[in-house]
């Protein structure tokens with residue numbers, strides 16, 4: 739994979755998406771991951787799991803919108819027990835930490851790289867129900883538990899793994915989030931706090947000053963605090 743030795747900063751930060759291929763109108767993934775993904779999808783199909791991507795590449799601007807909506811109370815912030823947090827009762831710093839449990843900081847989302855996908859299997863969902871992307875759906879007795887078990891057993895054969903395989907005090911357990919290791923590790927290695935701060939400085943992110951003042955803590959707790967494989 740020596741083509742990736744020097745990744746453009748803009749790709750790391752979700753500003754450039756020229757490295758993607760599109761599997762549907764809205765879902766883009768890294769073009770060098772398509773083959774591995776298709777192979778995994780074919781293997782899953784053999785055991786009647788219709789593997790689909792719910793979310794692939796997501797750009798900086800979209801992540802910024804998700805962030806600001808939560809910060810401003812336009813969309814709810816939930817805690818690990820799925821309860822909505824009353825943002826009027828917490829400090830701005832605590833609000834930032836609460837958002838980070840489920841939403842990455844713009845510029846620091848693994849979805850910016852195109853190497854990470856949220857997956858599900860529509861054929862396993864009950865009729866007339868929609869994916870909620872909540873852990874219970876993927877856990878034992880949940881509609882997607884068959885998918886979880888299969889991915890745990892076989893996804894690594896295709897190069898994929900779960901970066902958020904358990905809660906480590908930072909990001910919540912995300913049993914739907916897969917990362918394609920052969921590419922993602924390059925992005926992870928070249929991620930830099932300085933570039934992140936530079937792009938945040940230029941942005942309209944809510945809570946900017948506090949985020950930048952606590953960037954080292956955020957980095958340790960929410961960016962590198964993941965499954966090391």
Ligand SMILES: [Zn+2]
Nearest residue numbers: 849855856915
């Ligand atoms: Zn994800």
